[in-house]
Every structure is written in C-alpha cells, then in structure tokens.
Amino acid sequence: MKHLSNIVALFLLWLLPQVGKAQQYTGISGLVHIPSAEMNHEGDAFIGAHFLNKAMMPDTGFIYEGKKYNTFDYYVALTPFSWLEMSYVCTERIYRKDAQGNIVNWSKDRYASVKIRPLKEGKYCPAVAIGGNDILTTSFYTDQADVQLYFQNWYIAATKHFEFSGNELGLTLVYRHYFRHYNAKWNGLVGGVSFRPAFFPQARLMAEYTGNDFLLGLDMLLWQHLRLQASVKDFKYVNAGVCLQFNLLGKRYSY
Amino acid sequence: MFHRQSSLRHSSIIMVFFALLFLSSQPKAISQDSSPGLDFFSGVNFSFRDMNFYTQYEYLLQVTPGFKWNMGHHWQLTGQAIIPVINRYGDDYKYVQVNALNISKELRIKSLYLKATAGVFSEKRYGLDLKAFLPLCDWFALEGRAGYVGVVVINPVWWYGSMNTFVWTAGGDIYLQQWNTQFRGIIGKYLFRDFGFEVEAMRHFNHTTVSIYGQWNDIQGFDAGFRFVVALPPYHRTHRKVNFRPASNYRMSYAIMYHHVTNDFYRTDPEENERDGWFSRDLLHWGSHTMQPDFIITEKTKKNETPE
Numbered sequence: 370m371k372h373l374s375n376i377v378a379l380f381l382l383w384l385l386p387q388v389g390k391a392q393q394y395t396g397i398s399g400l401v402h403i404p405s406a407e408m409n410h411e412g413d414a415f416i417g418a419h420f421l422n423k424a425m426m427p428d429t430g431f432i433y434e435g436k437k438y439n440t441f442d443y444y445v446a447l448t449p450f451s452w453l454e455m456s457y458v459c460t461e462r463i464y465r466k467d468a469q470g471n472i473v474n475w476s477k478d479r480y481a482s483v484k485i486r487p488l489k490e491g492k493y494c495p496a497v498a499i500g501g502n503d504i505l506t507t508s509f510y511t512d513q514a515d516v517q518l519y520f521q522n523w524y525i526a527a528t529k530h531f532e533f534s535g536n537e538l539g540l541t542l543v544y545r546h547y548f549r550h551y552n553a554k555w556n557g558l559v560g561g562v563s564f565r566p567a568f569f570p571q572a573r574l575m576a577e578y579t580g581n582d583f584l585l586g587l588d589m590l591l592w593q594h595l596r597l598q599a600s601v602k603d604f605k606y607v608n609a610g611v612c613l614q615f616n617l618l619g620k621r622y623s624y
Numbered sequence: 625m626f627h628r629q630s631s632l633r634h635s636s637i638i639m640v641f642f643a644l645l646f647l648s649s650q651p652k653a654i655s656q657d658s659s660p661g662l663d664f665f666s667g668v669n670f671s672f673r674d675m676n677f678y679t680q681y682e683y684l685l686q687v688t689p690g691f692k693w694n695m696g697h698h699w700q701l702t703g704q705a706i707i708p709v710i711n712r713y714g715d716d717y718k719y720v721q722v723n724a725l726n727i728s729k730e731l732r733i734k735s736l737y738l739k740a741t742a743g744v745f746s747e748k749r750y751g752l753d754l755k756a757f758l759p760l761c762d763w764f765a766l767e768g769r770a771g772y773v774g775v776v777v778i779n780p781v782w783w784y785g786s787m788n789t790f791v792w793t794a795g796g797d798i799y800l801q802q803w804n805t806q807f808r809g810i811i812g813k814y815l816f817r818d819f820g821f822e823v824e825a826m827r828h829f830n831h832t833t834v835s836i837y838g839q840w841n842d843i844q845g846f847d848a849g850f851r852f853v854v855a856l857p858p859y860h861r862t863h864r865k866v867n868f869r870p871a872s873n874y875r876m877s878y879a880i881m882y883h884h885v886t887n888d889f890y891r892t893d894p895e896e897n898e899r900d901g902w903f904s905r906d907l908l909h910w911g912s913h914t915m916q917p918d919f920i921i922t923e924k925t926k927k928n929e930t931p932e
Contacts, residue, residue, distance in 0.1 A: 412829055447834055449827040450803070455836075457850065464677055475680050479880070507880060617829035 393588060393598040393610045394419035395502060396446025396456030397482050399526075400561045400575045401586040401600040401608070405541040406498035406528035408451060408486050410622055415446040417596070417612020421460070424582075424606035428551040430478065430519040433463040444612075446482075454484040454500075460520075480520055481505050495529035495540075522547040522555070535567030545580070554581035571624045575600070590614065590624050659863055659923070660696040665689070665895075667856070667871025669706065671713070675882055684717055685710040688871065690724065690894045698730040698907060704894035719779040721748070724894045730907055735759060737908050745890035747815060750776040751787050753892050755902045759910045762801065767810070768794040769902075773890065791815055791889065799911045804828040806911060808898075815888045818843040822887055824851075826898060828912045831855040833899035844883040851877040853899040855918035864924045872919075873897050 396415050399405045402425065409415075423437040431437060440463075446456035457479070464474040484500030503521040524545040531538045542560040547553060561577025561584075572589040586600030599609040616622065666689040672681050690704030704724040711717050726743025737757040744750045751773030759765040774787040795810030806826040813819055820841030826833050831854060838848040853875045861869065872895045879886060896902065905913045 414832075414834075447827075449805075449834065474678055476677055477674070477680065617832045617834070619830045 393417065393596065393612060394421060394425075394442055394444075394608070395458055395482050396444040396612070397454050397484050397500065397502075400541060400563060400577045401584045401598070402555075402579045402602075403541065403543050403545070403559050403561055403577050404484065404498070404500060404524055404526050405539070405543070405561075405563075406486060406488075406490070406496035406526040407539070407541075408484070408496075408498070409446075409448040409454060410616060410620065411448055411451040412616045412618035412620065413446075413448045414615050414617055415444070415456075415596070415612050417610060418443040419598075419610030419612075420608060422602065422606040422608050424602050425608055427519045427549065429549070430517070431460075431462060433466070438463060447617075452486045452489075454482075456482045458482065478517070478519060480518075490529065495527040497525065497527050499523075499525045518548065520552075521549060522552070535570075537563075537565040537570070539563040539565075541577075555579050565624070573624070590622075593621055593623065659921075660694050661863060661865050661867060663692045663694070663867045663869060665692070665869050665871050667874060670876070673713075673882055679712075682712040683710065684708065684713040686717075688723065688894065690871075692895075698904060700728050700730075702726060702728070702894060722778045724892065726892060728892060730903055732907060737903050739892075739902055741892040744776060745771075745773065745892050746894070747888060747890040748775055748777055749773040749815070749890045750784065753890075755892075757901070757903060757908065757910075759908075762910075763799050765797045765799075765910060766795075767797060768792070769889075771890070773815075789815065789817070793889065797911065801914060804912070804915060812887075812889075814841065814885075815890065816843065816885045818885050818887070820887045824898070828899065828915060830916070831857075831859065831918050833897075833912070835898060839887045841885060841887050843885045844881075847879050847881045847883055847886055849877065849879040851875070851898060853897045855899070859918060860920045860922075862924050863921050871895060873899065 396417065397404060398407045398409050418441055420441045421439065423431070423439050426437055426440065428437070431440060440461050442458050442460040444456050444458040446454065448454045459477045459479050462476045462478055463472050464476040467473050480503035482500065482502045483504060484498050486496060486498040488494070488497035490496035501521070501523040503518050506518055522545055524543050526541060526543040528539060528541045540562055542558070544558055545556060547556055557580050559578055559580045561575060564574045566572065571591065572587065575586040577584050582603050584600050584602045586598060588596065588598035590596050594614050596612045596614050599607065601607050666687060669686040669688055670683070672683040674681055687707045687709055688704055689707070690702065693701040695701065702724055706721045706723045708717055708720070722744055723746045724744060726741050726745065728739060728741040730737070730739045735758060739755040741753040745753065751771060753769065753771040755769040757765060757767050770790070770792040772787055773789050773791065774785045776784040791813050793810045793812030795808065798807040804827065806828065808824045808826070809821070811821040818841040820839060822837060822839040824835050824837040826835035833853045835851045837851065838846070840846050853873050855873050856870050875897045899912055901908070901911060905917060
C-alpha cells in the first residue's frame with residue numbers, strides 16, 4: 370500500500386510543469402534529501418555547512434531530554450573522477466545543557482558517503498548511480514554499532530535530463546534502503562524533479578518525495594564558488610546551507 | 625656483550641652512512657645541478673583534535689619559519705623552527721622547538737635514487753636517515769627508508785638521548801599517469817617501535833593532492849583518514865641568490881581515530897610531503913613529477929643581460 374502511494378506521488382510530481390546537482394547537506398550530488406545519478410564535475414571539491422531542521426533528522430540519536438532538535442552539519446567532499454564522489458560529514462549533537470537550558474557542549478556524529486556512477490547518461494538512457502551514506506563505522510566491535518550509523522542507507526538512482534528552449538528538466542528515480550528501523554519511513558521508491566531555467570542556469574528548482582514527505586528546494590551557484598541551497602519540507606520546516614566549491618583541475622563551471 | 629654489539633652496530637651504521645656521503649661527492653654520480661641559493665620561508669601548522677566531551681575541538685596554530693641553503697650538486701642545509709601562536713593542546717606544545725637542522729645529499733646511481741640526511745629531524749629526533757627510490761618502469765617503483773635516531777629536546781631544556789632506535793619502511797608505488805593517480809603501500813618499524821603497514825590512494829590535481837589512507841600497527845590497531853597537500857602560491861617565482869617566500873605547501877592529515885601511536889615517522893625536510901615525494905623534481909622524473917610543475921621559476925637577470 371505504501372509503495373502504491375509512493376508511485377502515485379511520484380507520478381504526480383512528474384506531471385507538474387515545473388521543475389537535477391547537490392544533495393547539499395551530505396556534499397554528494399542529488400536533490401535535497403534524496404540522491405540522484407548526477408555527478409559533480411571531475412576535480413570538484415566542496416567545504417560547507419548546512420542547517421538541518423529536526424524534521425529532517427532521524428528519530429534516534431538527535432534527541433535531548435526526549436525532544437528532537439534542530440542542528441547543523443559540516444562536510445568536505447571531493448569528486449576525484451567523473452564517476453566517483455566521496456564526502457565526510459560531521460553532524461552536531463547536543464551533549465549537555467546548563468540549568469538555564471543553554472547548550473554548553475556539543476558532540477558530533479561522523480559519517481562517510483560515497484557514490485559511483487557505472488552508467489553515464491546517454492541520448493535515451495538515464496545515468497545510473499549506486500551509493501550510500503554512513504557506510505563505515507569505527508564501532509564494529511562494540512555494542513555501539515547497533516545504535517549508531519544513524520544515517521546509514523544504500524541506494525540505486527537513475528536520472529535523465531531533457532532540454533527544451535534552453536531550459537533543463539531533470540527526472541530522478543531512486544530505490545533507497547535505510548538500515549535502521551527508525552528511518553524506515555524513507556525506504557523504498559522515492560524521486561524528484563529539477564528544473565534549471567535558461568535565463569539563469571546557475572539556479573535550480575527542485576521538488577521531491579522522500580517516501581514520507583515532500584520537499585521543495587532551490588539552489589544556486591554564485592560567482593562560480595559559492596553554492597547556496599534552501600529547502601522547505603511539507604511547507605513548514607526550513608533547511609538551508611552554504612558551501613564553497615572549487616575545481617582542483619582549474620576548470621571553471623557556471624553550474 | 626649486548627653493549628659491545630650495540631656499539632659495533634652503531635659505528636658500522638655511521639661508517640656506511642658516511643661512505644655513502646663520500647660516494648655521493650663523486651661528480652659522475654651527479655645527474656643534474658639544482659640552482660644554488662638561500663631560501664627563507666615560513667608557513668603555518670594548523671592542528672585540531674576532538675578528544676573529550678567538554679571541549680569539542682582543541683586546536684593549535686604554529687608558525688614555521690625556516691631556511692634552505694641549496695649548495696649545488698643537490699647538497700642542502702636546512703633548518704626550521706616551530707613557534708606556537710595559539711595553543712589549546714597543552715603544555716607539551718607551548719615551547720619553541722627546532723623541527724629540522726640537517727644536511728642532506730641526493731644522488732642517482734643508475735636508476736637508483738638515494739638521499740642521505742644527518743642532523744636534527746622532526747618529531748624531536750636526531751640521527752641519520754637514508755631514503756632510496758627505485759623506479760622499475762613508468763608506473764611501478766620500489767621505495768625504502770631507514771633511520772638510526774635518538775631523541776633530542778631543545779626547549780625548555782637541552783637534552784638528548786643516545787641513538788638507539790632503528791626505524792625503517794619498505795614498499796612500492798604504482799602511478800597511473802593517465803589519471804594522475806598513485807597507490808602506495810609500505811610496511812615498517814616506526815618511531816615507537818611499533819610494527820605496521822600503511823596503504824594510500826592519491827589523486828594528484830593541478831596544485832593539490834588528495835588522498836585516503838588506511839594504516840595498522842601492532843600497538844594501537846587500525847586507523848584511517850584522508851590527507852591533502854596544497855602547493856601554495858605564487859606559482860610564478862623568480863630565483864635569486866637569496867629568496868624570501870611562503871612555504872611551498874600546506875599539508876593536512878586527518879585521522880578518524882585519535883591514537884597516540886600512529887605509524888609515526890620523522891620528516892627530514894620541513895617541506896616534505898606526499899605530493900612531491902622525497903626527491904627533487906630535477907633529479908627524479910617519475911610519478912607526480914611528470915605532471916606540470918607547481919612552480920614556474922625564472923632566474924633573476926641583471927638589467928644589462930637578456931634572458932636566454
């Protein structure tokens with residue numbers, strides 16, 4: 370039943386006459402909360418930070434005194450080859466508050482992400498990529514392994530772009546599996562659309578269905594190095610991030 | 625008996641070392657001259673760690689002024705100090721330290737490249753060091769290094785221990801020129817007498833090298849992380865007899881674990897890094913040295929001279 374509603378939601382999204390490069394809070398390319406089969410340019414390096422609304426967070430691990438809280442992450446990411454992306458992300462956790470409720474100490478959760486694109490996008494066939502977030506742990510030999518890996522998931526994604534009048538429409542379909550039961554709501558078939566207008570190709574509008582919620586997002590690349598992204602989940606919960614982008618091969622890209 | 629064996633080993637290592645230095649002074653062994661000159665340079669070390677729950681990041685900022693006197697024929701005298709500027713690492717890091725003060729010589733014997741160094745090294749060590757690199761083809765080379773070192777502390781008190789630690793590493797490098805990608809694997813005996821191995825995959829870009837690595841030693845086990853080395857601008861430089869410049873590179877190494885024993889080895893050259901390797905670019909043409917150089921260096925000419 371749930372899969373049926375996912376498919377209907379995706380179909381509705383594909384019908385919308387609106388609206389794929391950065392799943393920016395992980396440093397890996399994608400939409401907002403779902404990955405895509407798009408890849409960053411070879412040599413692209415990112416360093417950034419992202420405000421994460423509590424509604425975007427897993428239901429375990431980011432809870433203090435019984436309540437979820439807003440937080441932020443920061444990351445470094447690299448595309449060493451046109452078919453490989455890697456990133457390393459630190460997500461802040463509240464460790465201790467004082468009697469007045471002010472946060473005194475933060476700790477962090479760390480994870481690595483990777484994406485490989487075995488099939489490049491062609492004239493008719495979509496690009497296909499496989500990847501995962503939070504793929505490693507330093508706690509394999511402790512009981513912690515069962516409760517950590519808060520973001521662990523693996524996915525296979527397909528993305529196809531269409532051009533019309535200089536505009537670009539991107540369609541993404543993903544099958545994703547989270548390993549933790551508390552993230553099961555984001556499992557299954559998910560997807561989204563992106564739209565890059567001809568008059569301002571540095572910007573991209575996105576709409577996506579994550580399996581549990583809808584997100585609308587906008588990102589843009591300014592002055593070839595500053596990437597901004599803002600998104601809203603279910604028209605209520607706002608996320609936003611900023612990152613610096615460099616191409617280590619010295620190439621210049623406008624988006 | 626043990627003491628006699630130790631003395632014999634000690635003297636034999638020193639004799640071999642100086643024999644190599646003598647051999648290196650023979651003109652026929654010198655493949656190419658490097659430009660003589662005196663360089664004064666400075667960079668910064670920025671370190672941070674996350675070790676306790678009450679201070680998420682402790683950090684350390686140091687300035688690293690140094691000099692290099694290239695005497696010609698790949699002889700070099702080098703020195704470097706480390707001056708703490710901001711220190712949240714504790715008392716062990718509050719003193720000015722000497723990070724290098726040594727003399728080195730690079731040479732080539734057929735296809736074998738050697739570098740011998742004597743003096744003070746990083747990690748508060750002094751002694752003798754010998755590095756060897758043997759390219760077997762365009763994409764594969766063997767490498768090894770050995771050192772015979774002791775501990776030296778210069779600040780706050782002058783103290784040194786006897787040279788009693790023999791360290792070494794040996795391994796191989798694979799370089800894929802088409803993708804400017806290098807794989808390195810070594811095993812060795814490290815400074816804390818730990819035995820271990822390390823593997824590293826490097827991707828060389830225009831002025832930057834990024835790598836991921838994994839390592840293991842028999843004291844603290846497995847660790848991994850990533851590194852980057854950035855060649856610092858300006859990339860067009862003029863060579864004079866005396867030069868003042870920024871450090872050639874900024875290097876950062878990140879480890880996911882925080883082990884006190886992490887396959888540690890000293891550095892003999894204050895600007896040594898994984899991108900450039902151990903040998904001068906004009907001597908060894910292998911690996912990342914086949915890429916476009918980071919620095920275009922032109923000789924300073926007098927007003928009434930015309931450049932060639």
